Amino acid sequence: MASQERVETVTKGTGFWRCPKPATYTPGTCELLRVMLKESKLTDFQQRHIMDTMKRGKEKRRLQNIFKAPPVRQEGPAPELDRCEELVKEIQERKEFLADMEALGQRRQYRGIILTEISQKLQEMEDLDHKRSEELRKALATT
Structure with a gap:
């Protein structure tokens, strides 16, 4: 019987493995992932890659919050130049x-x-x- 594993398709002809979009993690999940990384048998490079992905997710959320802030309205009309x-x-x-x-x-x-x-x-x-x-x-x- 066929395996029930999830298989991701890769675009033909690129020759490169495509990274999925970085996931967003809650602080508790981040801590759990850190512990799992320490216990895993991943190389330092693989661990750094995972940690960098998590940091990018945090940075992305921070920037989204900045850009979602409503623009500051000016008090009164701007003075017209002669x-x-x-x-x-x-x-x-x-x-x-x-x-x-x-x-x-x-x-x-x-x-x-x-x-x-x-x-x-x-x-x-x-x-x-x-x-x-x-x-x-x-x-x-x-x-």
């Missing part, structure tokens, strides 16, 4: 980039691109200024 200030920073970054490229001997390759980007930022600043001035005029006219 778009003009952002544009000034972006223009400064582009100037610094162009200076870096000049130091590397690449200024001619990037000069046109960067100056166009700076021009676009300046145009956006002018449009924003015009819009703000118009809003201010309307606000003053209604009072």
Whole structure:
């Protein structure tokens, strides 16, 4: 009669033994396994492998608990940065980039691109200024 042993299948063609997923153990089970390992006739390497698997299971649970924690909510809305200030920073970054490229001997390759980007930022600043001035005029006219 056929044996009732559980047999795991191995994917053909890999040539490697596949390790099952590490099991999770309770602290009591871990202690029992440690005692059994001491009494077993496993090599040091085999015992270390089993212990490392148990440690990975504990570490996995610890990390899962960290990531399951709800995110901390901010008090009130984040302050909005002024778009003009952002544009000034972006223009400064582009100037610094162009200076870096000049130091590397690449200024001619990037000069046109960067100056166009700076021009676009300046145009956006002018449009924003015009819009703000118009809003201010309307606000003053209604009072």
